[in-house]
Amino acid sequence: MAIECLVLGAGQEVGKSCVVVTINGKRIMFDCGMHMGYDDHRRYPDFSLISKSRDFDHSLDCVIITHFHLDHVGALPYFTEVCGYNGPIYMTYPTKALAPLMLEDFRKVLVDRRGEEEQFTSLHISQCMQKVIAIDLKQTLQVDDELQIRAYYAGHVLGAAMFYAKVGETAMVYTGDYNMTPDRHLGAAQIDRLELDLLITESTYATTIRDSKYAREREFLKAVHECVAGGGKVLIPTFALGRAQELCILLDDYWERMNLKVPIYFSAGLTIQANMYYKILISWTSQKIKETYATRNAFDFKHVHNFDRSLINAPGPCVLFATPGMISGGFSLEVFKQWAPCEMNLITLPGYCVAGTVGHKLMSGKPTKIVLDKDTQIDVRCQIHQLSFSPHTDSKGIMDLARFLSPKNVILVHGEKPKMVSLKERIQSELRIPCYLPANCDTVHIPSTTYVKAHASNAFIRSCLNPNFRFLKRSKEENSDQVLRNTNSTAPLQVNDERVAEGILIMEKGKKARVVHQDDLLLMLRQKKHDIQFGYCCAAQLDNLEETGDRDGALSHSDKCSCLQLLFKELSNYFSGVNIQDLGEHLQVESFQVSVCLKDNCPYRIIDSPRKEAATIFFCCSWSAADEKLAREIISAIERFNLSDNLPCKNSK
Numbered sequence: 001m002a003i004e005c006l007v008l009g010a011g012q013e014v015g016k017s018c019v020v021v022t023i024n025g026k027r028i029m030f031d032c033g034m035h036m037g038y039d040d041h042r043r044y045p046d047f048s049l050i051s052k053s054r055d056f057d058h059s060l061d062c063v064i065i066t067h068f069h070l071d072h073v074g075a076l077p078y079f080t081e082v083c084g085y086n087g088p089i090y091m092t093y094p095t096k097a098l099a100p101l102m103l104e105d106f107r108k109v110l111v112d113r114r115g116e117e118e119q120f121t122s123l124h125i126s127q128c129m130q131k132v133i134a135i136d137l138k139q140t141l142q143v144d145d146e147l148q149i150r151a152y153y154a155g156h157v158l159g160a161a162m163f164y165a166k167v168g169e170t171a172m173v174y175t176g177d178y179n180m181t182p183d184r185h186l187g188a189a190q191i192d193r194l195e196l197d198l199l200i201t202e203s204t205y206a207t208t209i210r211d212s213k214y215a216r217e218r219e220f221l222k223a224v225h226e227c228v229a230g231g232g233k234v235l236i237p238t239f240a241l242g243r244a245q246e247l248c249i250l251l252d253d254y255w256e257r258m259n260l261k262v263p264i265y266f267s268a269g270l271t272i273q274a275n276m277y278y279k280i281l282i283s284w285t286s287q288k289i290k291e292t293y294a295t296r297n298a299f300d301f302k303h304v305h306n307f308d309r310s311l312i313n314a315p316g317p318c319v320l321f322a323t324p325g326m327i328s329g330g331f332s333l334e335v336f337k338q339w340a341p342c343e344m345n346l347i348t349l350p351g352y353c354v355a356g357t358v359g360h361k362l363m364s365g366k367p368t369k370i371v372l373d374k375d376t377q378i379d380v381r382c383q384i385h386q387l388s389f390s391p392h393t394d395s396k397g398i399m400d401l402a403r404f405l406s407p408k409n410v411i412l413v414h415g416e417k418p419k420m421v422s423l424k425e426r427i428q429s430e431l432r433i434p435c436y437l438p439a440n441c442d443t444v445h446i447p448s449t450t451y452v453k454a455h456a457s458n459a460f461i462r463s464c465l466n467p468n469f470r471f472l473k474r475s476k477e478e479n480s481d482q483v484l485r486n487t488n489s490t491a492p493l494q495v496n497d498e499r500v501a502e503g504i505l506i507m508e509k510g511k512k513a514r515v516v517h518q519d520d521l522l523l524m525l526r527q528k529k530h531d532i533q534f535g536y537c538c539a540a541q542l543d544n545l546e547e548t549g550d551r552d553g554a555l556s557h558s559d560k561c562s563c564l565q566l567l568f569k570e571l572s573n574y575f576s577g578v579n580i581q582d583l584g585e586h587l588q589v590e591s592f593q594v595s596v597c598l599k600d601n602c603p604y605r606i607i608d609s610p611r612k613e614a615a616t617i618f619f620c621c622s623w624s625a626a627d628e629k630l631a632r633e634i635i636s637a638i639e640r641f642n643l644s645d646n647l648p649c650k651n652s653k
Contacts, residue, residue, distance in 0.1 A: 003172060003198050003446040005411055008045035009033060010071075011440035012417040014204055015354050017072045018045040019174065019413060020060070021200070024167040024448075026147045029063045030174040030200070034074030036328045037356025039116065044075045047083055049441060056085040062143050065091040065132075066176025067160035068099040068241065070106055071354070077103060080131060081124035088143065092151055093134045094159025094281045098241055100129050101273055105240065105323070109330040137161065152191040155179035156391045157242040158277070158284050162191055170448040172198040173405065177414070180397030183213065184249045185278075185298065187286045189393070189401070196407035197448040203415030203437075204352055204392040206423035216387055220247075221254050223348060223385045228262045228317040232344035232383075237332040237359060239325040241274045243350055243389055248304050251319065255303040265307035267322040267331045275299045312338050325351060327358035337378055340370070345382040350389035362386075395423060402431055409446045410435045452505075452513050459517035460503045533622050537597050537605035538635050540617045563617055564596050567638065574637050591624040592631050594638070 003023050009016035015035035021028050029050075035043050051059040056079075063085070065073050073095075079085050091099070103125045111118045120128075135141055140150045146168065151161040156177045164173050173196055178189040210216070227234050238244045244266070251264055278299045282290060289298045307320060312335060322332035336358065339345045353359030358370055362384050370378040393401070402410055410433050412420045420437045427435040436444045503515040522529055568582050581588045586595035597605070597618035605618060619638055623631040 003170065003409075003448050005198075005200070005438070005444045005446065006049060007413065007438045007440055007442050007444070008047070008049060009035070009440060010202075010414040011438050011442060012415070012420060013355070013440070014352065014414055014416065015071050016043070016045055016075065017066075017176070017414055018075070019200060020050055021165070021172065021174070021198075023165060023170050023172065024146070026061045026144075026167045027059060028147075028149075028165055029060055030163065031066055031072040031176060032063060032074075032076040032079050033069070033071040035354070036071060036324075036326060037354045037360075044078060044119075046441060047079060054083065056083060057087050060085065060087055061147055062087060062149075063089045064149065064163050064165075064174070065089065065095060065099070066154065066163065066174070067092075067157050068095050068102050069157065069177070069239070070102055072176060073099050074103065074106065077120040077124040077128040080128045081120060086131065089128075089132045090135050090141070090143075090149060090163075091132055092159045092161050093136065094277065094284055095161075096129065096132050096134045097277050097281070098159060098274065100125050102239075102241065109324070135161075153187065153189060155182070155186050155189045158186070158245075158281060162189065164191075164194060169452075170197050172196055172200065173407070175199070175201045175401070177202050177204070177391070178393055178397075178401075179391050180393040180400055181213065182286055183246055183391070185245050185285050185289055186391070191401075191405070194405060196405055198409045198411065198446050199402060199405055199407035200411045200413060201398055201401065202392065203398060203412040203420050203423055205388075205390070205394045206398070206412070206415045206419035208388070208394045209396050210388050210394045216389065217250060220348065220350070220385075220387050220389070221250070223346065223383075223387075224251070224319060225254075225258070225260075227344070227346040227383065228260075228319065230344060231317050232342070232346055233317060233339055234319040234346045234348060235332070235335055235339055236319065236321050236348050236350060237325050237327045237336070238321055238323065238350060240323045242391060243325070244321055244323075245275070245278060245299065246391075247350060247389065248301050248321070249298055252301045252303050260303075262317050262319065264301075264304045264319045265311070265321065266304055267307045267320060267335075275301075326353040326360065327362075328354070333358060340382050341379045343381045343383075346385055347382055348385040348387065350387055352390050352392065395426075398423065399426065399430070402427055402433065406431075407433065408448075409433065411444060411446075412437045452507070454505060454513035454515045456503070457514065457516040457520050459520050460515055463502070463517050532625055534625070534628070534631070535604040535620070535622045536631075536635060537602040537618050537620045538639055539605070540619065540638065540641070567594070567619070567641070570641050571634065571637065575634070589627075589634065590630060591627045592621065592634060593623070594619050594621045594634070596620075 003021060006020040008020060009018035009031075010033070015033070015037060017031040017033040019030045021030060032045070047056070048054070050056060063076070065076065067073070076089070080089070104122060107118070107120065107122065107125070110116045135149070135151050137151050137153055140148055142148050148166050150164040152164065154160040154162045154176060156179050160177060162173055162175045162178060164171065171194065173191070173194065179186070180189055182188045224234050236247065238247065248266070255264065278285070279297055282293050292298065311318070320335060322335050324330050324332055327333050327336050336347065340347065347362065349359050349363055353363055358372075361367060361370055362380070363386050366384060367380055370380055372378065410427055412424060412435065415423075417437070424435040424437055427433055438444050503517060504521050506514045506516060506521070518529070564587065565582075568580065568587055571587065572580050578589055586593045597620040602618065602620060604620060621631065621635055
């Protein structure tokens with residue numbers, strides 16, 4: 001069996017994560033995201049590739065969502081309520097709680113503020129979430145009789161999970177987004193050591209190795225402090241959930257220590273709801289936050305306040321967290337338009353920005369102007385500060401995870417192609433693991449190993465326990481050494497007991513697989529045993545035949561019989577490690593038998609080249625299928641002997 005991976009999103013790009021994996025006939029969609037950089041047909045995955053008839057309920061066994069970010073869940077209401085998927089959807093409890101907030105906030109930005117056509121409604125979001133089945137960490141959930149899934153802690157954002165899926169003996173892990181190092185409010189990703197056929201991992205920072213977290217925090221705090229001390233305003237575009245909480249904890253603590261009075265604002269009312277869920281779901285946060293929870297909730301910020309739109313152009317310094325991140329639209333873009341032309345102000349970008357967004361343009365250089373559309377152009381005179389506070393793991397973390405899990409294959413998604421190529425080469429050269437980086441709409445076929453548990457019959461077990469003696473003739477050197485060591489030893493044979501389990505695997509629909517002895521199978525089929533024997537009559541050319549035979553060169557009966565004895569000597573010398581038995585009428589090795597053929601028209605005789613029959617002696621050979629290889633070797637040897645003086649029958653008279 002094979003694993004088939006159809007990449008509908010995040011193939012050689014960051015955005016609209018969506019991978020459909022088929023494992024032994026079971027089909028799973030991992031993530032159903034949207035692309036934040038597009039507003040045309042490229043925004044959503046091409047769901048028609050799953051089913052041309054759009055019968056998604058029969059084409060998919062389940063959908064799994066790894067976390068609440070829009071590039072992983074943003075297309076889900078559209079897929080369920082517009083495209084018509086009604087099957088099971090799995091995600092963790094925090095993701096189920098927070099995803100509707102993210103989806104509704106995006107819908108409002110899209111429709112109410114930007115005036116775009118509505119892709120899904122508030123009712124669609126509600127109806128979609130009613131289909132969701134929540135799963136806890138390390139809970140093994142049986143989707144059906146064959147498919148089981150399990151969630152593992154991924155860090156990244158609250159509720160993010162890696163998912164393990166297994167069908168039969170074939171298993172895989174889809175990481176979604178994850179972080180291998182802990183931060184202030186979340187722990188590091190954790191997963192068991194698993195036997196995997198496939199690991200599908202994000203590769204956002206495929207070639208980046210980040211410096212220490214504390215150095216990055218100091219640099220960020222210094223840049224913010226210098227800006228507000230000079231009377232400037234700081235815009236931190238971020239999503240309402242995730243990095244926002246991380247940076248709020250950092251700034252709130254710094255403001256307290258430095259006794260700063262400059263206001264810190266958060267623009268989104270959504271954050272009030274988000275922080276409420278963070279307080280409720282404290283068990284999903286970092287160990288430090290859980291330990292201090294009894295005395296102080298880290299999400300009760302002393303210096304962070306709600307922002308009113310009337311304060312955009314208010315005089316004086318401030319720090320503002322504005323959504324969405326990447327400055328892809330919404331309030332963060334509105335504030336950017338007002339603050340970017342002022343040299344005193346600072347825009348700090350704390351995470352990854354998708355291509356096509358304003359944030360990505362700012363990170364790609366130091367532009368003096370940003371063109372939004374044919375009617376809108378923004379002068380950029382403010383300071384631009386980029387810091388990697390991204391909750392994604394870096395290249396070291398990806399390599400560490402791949403090394404720890406040691407899967408048979410790796411697929412890279414959610415990254416930029418040039419960097420993914422470099423990481424692929426590292427995985428293949430350092431870890432010796434086949435690695436793939438498919439583009440969107442590509443399909444990758446991964447071979448998998450299938451193990452079948454089978455019941456063994458009593459007759460089969462008994463046959464495995466029976467001795468299977470093989471007699472190997474010692475070489476002359478071995479015999480000499482043995483005689484020197486023990487003068488009483490005269491045994492010329494070496495006896496081995498090579499037990500071979502030979503059985504028949506029976507697989508019947510609806511029944512467990514069985515391994516039976518051939519006698520069991522005959523009883524089941526009500527048949528008698530039939531032994532198949534192979535036969536071949538090989539020709540041997542004899543030299544100096546005129547000295548041994550009649551005037552016409554024909555061998556007498558006694559001459560032909562004496563040749564068998566000479567053949568025995570030659571074969572014994574040639575196959576020194578094989579026990580060849582001389583039984584008078586014929587020679588025997590295992591099931592292979594050879595005798596002098598006295599028939600003029602033997603049915604097993606094939607003469608493929610003209611030769612004088614008088615100068616020829618024939619040996620009749622027979623053997624069973626089990627000894628086919630041995631038979632070929634002996635026959636080949638006999639025919640080679642016959643082309644020289646290897647059988648000097650003239651000396652046997």
